[in-house]
Amino acid sequence: MAEPSPQPVLRRALSFGGASAISTGLAFAAINFLGLAQLLTYVSGPMSWLAIAFGGLVMLAVRSVFAELNGMHPTAAGIRLWLARAMPDKAALTITLTYMVAIVLVIAADAYIIGEALAYAFGNGRLIAVGYVGVLLLLATWLNLRGIKLAGAAERIVTTIVVLATVAIGVAAISHPGHHAALGAGSSSSPIQALILGIFVYTGFEWVTTNAEEVTEPRIIPRAMLVAVLVLAGSQAVFAVAMGATLDGASLGTAYPQLLVAQQALGRAGMLVMLAVTALTAVNTFNGGFVTLSRFMYAVAREGKLPRPLTRLNEQAVPVLPVWILGGASLVLAAVVAATGSFAVIVSLCAALEMGVYSAAGYCVWKLRRREPGTHRPYRLRGGVSVAAALTVVFALMGLLASVSVGPQFTVAPLVLLLACAGLVAVYVWTYVPRLERREAEELAARRAARAAARGAARTASAVRAEMPEAEQEPRQ
Amino acid sequence: MSEVIRESVGADELLDALSEYATKAGASPRVGKTLGGWNCRIHILATDHDAAFTLVISGGRPAAPTAGLSGAADLVVRGHSFDLAEIFWGDANPVSNYMQGAIRTQGRAEDVMRLDAMAMFVFLGQ
Numbered sequence: 193m194a195e196p197s198p199q200p201v202l203r204r205a206l207s208f209g210g211a212s213a214i215s216t217g218l219a220f221a222a223i224n225f226l227g228l229a230q231l232l233t234y235v236s237g238p239m240s241w242l243a244i245a246f247g248g249l250v251m252l253a254v255r256s257v258f259a260e261l262n263g264m265h266p267t268a269a270g271i272r273l274w275l276a277r278a279m280p281d282k283a284a285l286t287i288t289l290t291y292m293v294a295i296v297l298v299i300a301a302d303a304y305i306i307g308e309a310l311a312y313a314f315g316n317g318r319l320i321a322v323g324y325v326g327v328l329l330l331l332a333t334w335l336n337l338r339g340i341k342l343a344g345a346a347e348r349i350v351t352t353i354v355v356l357a358t359v360a361i362g363v364a365a366i367s368h369p370g371h372h373a374a375l376g377a378g379s380s381s382s383p384i385q386a387l388i389l390g391i392f393v394y395t396g397f398e399w400v401t402t403n404a405e406e407v408t409e410p411r412i413i414p415r416a417m418l419v420a421v422l423v424l425a426g427s428q429a430v431f432a433v434a435m436g437a438t439l440d441g442a443s444l445g446t447a448y449p450q451l452l453v454a455q456q457a458l459g460r461a462g463m464l465v466m467l468a469v470t471a472l473t474a475v476n477t478f479n480g481g482f483v484t485l486s487r488f489m490y491a492v493a494r495e496g497k498l499p500r501p502l503t504r505l506n507e508q509a510v511p512v513l514p515v516w517i518l519g520g521a522s523l524v525l526a527a528v529v530a531a532t533g534s535f536a537v538i539v540s541l542c543a544a545l546e547m548g549v550y551s552a553a554g555y556c557v558w559k560l561r562r563r564e565p566g567t568h569r570p571y572r573l574r575g576g577v578s579v580a581a582a583l584t585v586v587f588a589l590m591g592l593l594a595s596v597s598v599g600p601q602f603t604v605a606p607l608v609l610l611l612a613c614a615g616l617v618a619v620y621v622w623t624y625v626p627r628l629e630r631r632e633a634e635e636l637a638a639r640r641a642a643r644a645a646a647r648g649a650a651r652t653a654s655a656v657r658a659e660m661p662e663a664e665q666e667p668r669q
Numbered sequence: 670m671s672e673v674i675r676e677s678v679g680a681d682e683l684l685d686a687l688s689e690y691a692t693k694a695g696a697s698p699r700v701g702k703t704l705g706g707w708n709c710r711i712h713i714l715a716t717d718h719d720a721a722f723t724l725v726i727s728g729g730r731p732a733a734p735t736a737g738l739s740g741a742a743d744l745v746v747r748g749h750s751f752d753l754a755e756i757f758w759g760d761a762n763p764v765s766n767y768m769q770g771a772i773r774t775q776g777r778a779e780d781v782m783r784l785d786a787m788a789m790f791v792f793l794g795q
Contacts, residue, residue, distance in 0.1 A: 200712040200721075202775060203741040268778050269768050276769070405775050487782055494764035494785060507703055509783050632762065639792060640760045 206406035209348055211416035215400035216423050217351040217476035219393070220358075221298055222305040225450040225470070226539050227392045228432045232444055233600045234386035237436015241429035243383075247390025248425035251397070253583060255421060256573045257553045258398045259414035263570035264560070266404035266413070268484075269491060275552060278559040282621050285497055287552050289617045294545035295485050296518060298396070300525035301538045302477045303328050306470055307526065308447035313467045318530060325526045332478040333519030339508030341483050350472050355427050357469045358450075362427070365434035365457035388543055388594045393428045394421060395546040398553075402484050410570050445599075447535050482518055489514035496632035497625050536598045540606040547591030554583035678750040680720035684736060686757035687713065687722055690791065691731040699790040704729035707783050712742040715750035731787075744780040748772035759792035 206214075228240070235243050261274045271291065275284035303325045311321035335341075397420040404413050431453070438456040439449055446452065454466035490511035493502035506512050529535050557573055558580035573580055595607035678686070694700050704726075711724040713734075723742075724734045746753070752771045755761035763785050766772045774781050 200714065200738050200745045200775075201741045202745065203710070203743050204777070265770050267767070267770065267773065268781070272768055273770050402778070405773075405781070406777055408775075487778060490782065491764050491768065491785075494762065494789065495768050496762065496765070503789065505703055505786055507705075509703055509707070509779070509786055635793075636760065636762065643758055643760060 202408055204406075205408040206403055206412070208409075208412050208415060211400055211403060211407060211412050212419040212423075213348040213351040214403060214480065215397045215416045215420035216355065217347060217473075218399045218480045219395060219397040219420060219424055220351065220354055220427075220473055221396060221477045222302045222309075222450075222470050222473045223298060223539060223542065224393045224428065224473075225431075225435075226301075226305065226447065226535060227389050227543070228428065228435055229439075229444040229446075229449040230536065230539055230599050231386055231389040231393075231432060232436050232439075233441075234382045234389070237433055240386075240432035240436050243386040243390035244393065244425060244429040244432055245390075246387055247392075247394060248421055250387070250391055251394045251421050252418075253573075253579070254394075254398065254550050254553070255414065255417045256571070257550070257557050257580065257583060258401055258417065259571040260557055260569055260573045261553065261560075262401040262404050262413055263410060264564070264567050266401075266410060268402045268405055268487075270401045270404065271549075271553075272488075272492070274556040274560070277563065278556040282625070285492075285625065286614065286618045286621045287549075288492070289621070290614045291545065291549050292485060292488065293613050293617075294542055294549070295481050296521050297525065297538055297542050297545070299477060299481045299518065300522040300529065301535065301542065302474050303332075303522055304526040304529045304535060304538075305447055306474050307530070309451055309467055309470050312446075312448050312451060313463060322527055322530050325530070326523060328474070329519050329523045329526070332482055333515055335478075336482050336486065336515045336519075337506060337508070337510055337512065339510050341479055347476070347479070350475055354469055354472050354476070355423055357465060359427050359430050361454045361457060361462060361466055361469075362430035362434035364462070365438045365453050366430070368457050382600070384590070384593060385597055388547065388590050389539075391590070392539070392543040392546065392594075394424050395542070396480075397421065397424065399480060399484065402488075414571055445536075482515070486511050486514040486518055489517070496628050497621075499628070534605075537603075537605050537609070540594055540598045541609055544591045544595035544606055544610055547587045547594055551584050551587035551591060554580050554587060558584060675749060675751040677717050678715075678754040680715070680718065680736070680750075683715060683720055683750055683754055683757075684722060684734060686754045687724065687734045690757040690759075690788075691724060691734055693791045694731050694787050697790050700787055701729055703790070704783055704787060707780075709743045709780050709783070710740050711780075711784065712738050712745045713753065714738075714745065714747045715753060716747055717749050717751075720750060742776065744774060744776035744784065746772060746774050746784070756788060759788070763788050 231240055231243055262270060265273050267273055272284065272288050275287055306328060307321040307325035310324045311317065397417055400416055400420070401413060407413060435444070435449060435453050438453050443449060443452045450470060451463050451466050455463035458465070489498060489502055492498045493500060502511060502513050504512050529538055558577050560567070561577050561580065595610050596602060596604055598605065705728055707726060707729045709726045711726065713722045713724060715721070721738050722734045722736055723739045725732045748766065748771060752761065752766050756763045756766065756772070763772070767774070
């Protein structure tokens, strides 16, 4: 080519506002309200905003970690790529697949919370609540299979409504506190566990890095994460104080404390508005979690690390089996939670898994600074490897602490579930994946050999033609 | 990590590989069935030299690729010419290359997935 081609221009790109809405919306899940309720078992209502604020400060460091990794490798496969470059592939795959479980848990927990909230609002029993969960997950599965997803402006509108309505109801509740204010709340003082739950309400904001390929300006993703942290800090702090001002210990232990806050402050109408807000948070969770995770499962299967049937696409180019597995697994988990009433365990488990992922991300920055010192980094974590190493250790310890506590009680249930889950994934990765990899390598080798033979034959034919006298090359009559 | 030295594939050979790939995709009934509603303008750039191509897909059917970049792209694919050629020849799994960071994309994830699905239908006959 004589002249270099100009730089490509993208027809559609994700805007700063869109990325901010995605980051905020992914973190603003219904399970956050349960996280806030648990937080209030460690700190008193008026002081709960401090835990959220400290959590926000810690999340600014987490944001820098993800900004550095995302800047180095801006791809939807980010976490898989960063981990694979920083540690042995099998360990990376084990962490990645375990992280997927965390996303399924969040989807299941959100579905359960909405089911319980609907049942409370309309005076239904637990069985009907499970029915609501089933309908909700079936709807989410169907929408995903049809390839329908919330995009662009709609996502911004949903997130804006959720945030503004939560703040408005929170302010109203603070202005009209109930008679049961904070009875029993904050009775078990533990600043570290309060901080873990303060961090928990921000988790998921980093999923916006999977949209890194949709932006034209690399700085949009880090800035969007900053906006998300600020918006979440404000909205969650207001609602935590409101919850502390209006609910007693028993109300904090329900699966729908946000409805009770709204009911206390604004009556039934307020409660119904909060119900709608709760349902809208699920739109973001299902939109982000369902779509991202099913496509991620497809990609890992295409890579040859998950069974091949997971790559089957329908006519909307949607990976069918991953979507059904997600819907089914979420329904089963939600039903188990409903039957056992163990939603607080799910909060602890999700918190522990997220702390583990943040620890792994810190480790990636630490390791990649040494392994790939020459790689371009548009963003760098301030403090370098020492801060990255400190974050790795601190988040690992917080993950461990989160996994042995449910509310103010010490229990190893989340840790056992976590280890069981990671253990199953590890067994799969160490025993079954090598077989899949061998098959993948054999098929590729066969395709290569076939192409090499075809090219060789074509070359021979061409050489023979070149050696033939011109007259013989004429087509025979 | 040690850098793997790979041969460069020339612009003409890369265009041939892309053309062959587009032809195979156009002939695949599965591509037509599953990706029938897909319209996408793809810019493909080799990072080791200045080769760049435009592949336009209308109704799931790729037109013959052209050299150079034309129009605003829905999807941009960048990679070493050898990695790109291996994908078009069917010698490499595009997702493996993508997951390892050997090829980079810009654009919507749905388009990336459809492009990969096209390779899957063409070479794995699924």
